[in-house]
Amino acid sequence: MVAQSSDGRPEGAGGGRELRGAASGHARSPRTAPSRVRTDDLAVHGAVGGFLGGLAMALLAMTVSASLGRGFFMPMRLVAAIAFGPDAMGGVVPIVVGILIHLAMATALGVLFAWAIGGFRPNLMAWSIAYAVLVWLLAQFFALPLANPIMAAQMPPLLWLLCHVAYGAVLGGYLAEGAGS
Numbered sequence: 001m002v003a004q005s006s007d008g009r010p011e012g013a014g015g016g017r018e019l020r021g022a023a024s025g026h027a028r029s030p031r032t033a034p035s036r037v038r039t040d041d042l043a044v045h046g047a048v049g050g051f052l053g054g055l056a057m058a059l060l061a062m063t064v065s066a067s068l069g070r071g072f073f074m075p076m077r078l079v080a081a082i083a084f085g086p087d088a089m090g091g092v093v094p095i096v097v098g099i100l101i102h103l104a105m106a107t108a109l110g111v112l113f114a115w116a117i118g119g120f121r122p123n124l125m126a127w128s129i130a131y132a133v134l135v136w137l138l139a140q141f142f143a144l145p146l147a148n149p150i151m152a153a154q155m156p157p158l159l160w161l162l163c164h165v166a167y168g169a170v171l172g173g174y175l176a177e178g179a180g181s
Contacts, residue, residue, distance in 0.1 A: 042114040049174035050110015053132075053167035054103045061163045074154075076102065081150035088150070109135060110171050128172025129165055136164040 061075035071077075076098030080088040083101070088094040113131050121127065140160065144152040 042118070043111050045175055046111035046114025046171075047107050048110070049114070049171040050107045051103060052174055053110060053170035054106025056170040057106065057163040057167040058099065058102055060166050061159065064159055073098075078148075078151040078155055082148040086150065106167065113171060114175065124176040125169065125172040128175065129168035132164040132168025132171070133161070136161050 062072050065074045066072040073095045076095045077088045079102045080094035080098030083097055084094050140157055
């Protein structure tokens with residue numbers, strides 16, 4: 001016997017338009033949210049969306065930094081200042097470490113967001129951007145001044161906010177479009 005979906009069609013009979021979860025293999029319609037998403041699926045989707053959002057955020061920050069004459073890698077040096085202090089302003093190693101720290105944090109925050117929402121929901125883009133703005137607020141006014149005062153002093157707050165909005169948009173866009181269909 002073939003399992004049927006709620007609309008009477010056999011499962012998987014959607015004219016090739018189903019989205020498959022990367023780890024679960026469960027089919028779902030692109031227009032309806034699944035009623036239940038496995039926790040490991042959420043972690044994978046959140047990690048990938050967070051990583052992609054982190055790439056977008058970094059590229060935006062580095063491009064604007066270069067256009068302002070501060071150097072393409074200055075944002076990654078500022079991130080690395082959490083580990084290197086003022087020494088992050090020279091050499092290649094702080095750039096690499098800054099990229100790794102940034103992408104690890106972006107990935108972890110993507111997982112946290114995916115777990116927090118518990119699956120795919122309506123208005124996911126708005127929720128993910130709101131989440132990114134909340135992360136910016138907490139980082140800008142609490143975490144950054146304590147953990148990385150060099151970055152707090154040198155990263156323009158509005159640029160950093162714009163970068164967080166880009167992060168949220170990419171994270172939400174990835175999750176909304178089926179998380180790796």
